[in-house]
Amino acid sequence: MLVVDTSATVQALAALAHETRLALYRMLVERGPDGLPAGVIAERLNVPPSSLTFHVQHLHRAGLITQRRVGRQLIYAADYAAMNGLIATLTENCCGRGSVPLRRARGGPTAAVRRSA
Amino acid sequence: MLVVDTSATVQALAALAHETRLALYRMLVERGPDGLPAGVIAERLNVPPSSLTFHVQHLHRAGLITQRRVGRQLIYAADYAAMNGLIATLTENCCGRGSVPLRRARGGPTAAVRRSA
DNA sequence: CTTATCATTCGATGATACTCGAATTATCGG
DNA sequence: CCGATAATTCGAGTATCATCGAATGATAAG
Incomplete structure (x- = not known):
């Protein structure tokens, strides 16, 4: 069983x-491994440089971005990998053990999670 | 395609x-559909009643608990269902567009998940 | 109606988080 | 070295979150 460092998860x-x-993170996910320079991110999000730094550091400290x-x-x-780790943690610890088959999916990649309440 | 309400996700x-x-939520997940009364939760978490109310309401407003x-x-x-919806949202929007295998739950350590037996 | 229990709301306090301009560090091209 | 560019750190102000005792509402039993 996967044991979780709670404070890392909270972070x-x-x-x-x-x-x-969240918008910043999604932008980086869309962009892919090449990533984006801080300046471009700041411009696209319409956020001043010093504020942008505050937010990227927050994500970086949490290990979600490189x-x-x-x-x-x-x-x-x-x-x-970090996001997949977070999702794995949530799935393992918070998904109602058996009442909802999310962890044993063997078919399509995201077939089991296509349905949303 | 899954429709995403950004502010609901943030909430x-x-x-x-x-x-x-997070501890409270996990306790309720473990407990199952029967749930637990506020008083019991407060006692187990060692939190005064008024503080407990503050936290359960936070989770309730976010739609994560009933x-x-x-x-x-x-x-x-x-x-x-709410948690599965959240996980679905994260999977859809933040996981590298299908290029990344969701299947790793006990692979190498990541920043967000650590072993601590 | 009165008392006891369960939980919430209220209100005051302290602690963090967020914003962003100005000053600073790092790098590049002459 | 010098000027320009990219980004960060610093510092101050504002806002939001968290904590919790005391007061209040809601339900039950006698």
């Missing part, structure tokens, strides 16, 4: 629990 | 992004 959830950061420098820009990219 | 994430509330009255006690229970 990841808190990082995503903000309009701006950071790398290219020349004088800092590139941020989504860390897919 | 659900924020509701879970707190040590006490509330019903039995006699003079209020019973709270996990709403599994």
Whole structure:
């Protein structure tokens, strides 16, 4: 059984629990492994540079995005493994053991989660 | 295609992004459909009544738990469909567009999930 | 009606989170 | 070195969240 570091989970959830950061994270997921420089993200989200830094750091500290420098820009990219880890944690701990078959899906990739309340 | 209400997603994430509330939610998931009265939850979490109310309402407003009255006690229970909806939303929007296997639940450690036997 | 129990609401306090302009660090191209 | 660009850190102000005792509402039993 998977044991979870609760505070890491809370940190990841808190990082995503903000309009701006959720939009930012989604933008990076869409963009893929290449990522985007901070400046571009700030412009697209219409957020001043210092505010943008505040939010990307929040996501970075939570381990949800990666950071790398290219020349004088800092590139941020989504860390897919981290999100999958978070989803796995939620699935393992919070999904009503058996009443809802979400963990044993063997068919299509997301077949079991297509239905939403 | 799954329709996503961003602010509802943020609200659900924020509701879970707190040590006490995550513990509370997990307790209700373990307990199952019968749920638990507020008093019992408060005692088990070692939280004063008024603080407990604050947290259960947070989860209830986010739609993650249900509330019903039995006699003079209020019973709270996990709403599994809501959590599955949240997970579906995260999977649809934030997981690298099908390129990433959702199937890893006990692979390598990630930033959000750690072993702590 | 009165008392006891369960839980919530109220209100005051302290703690974090968020925003963003100004100053600072890092890098690049002459 | 110098000027320009990318991004961060700093600091101050505002807002929202969290905690919890005391007061209030809701239900039950005698």
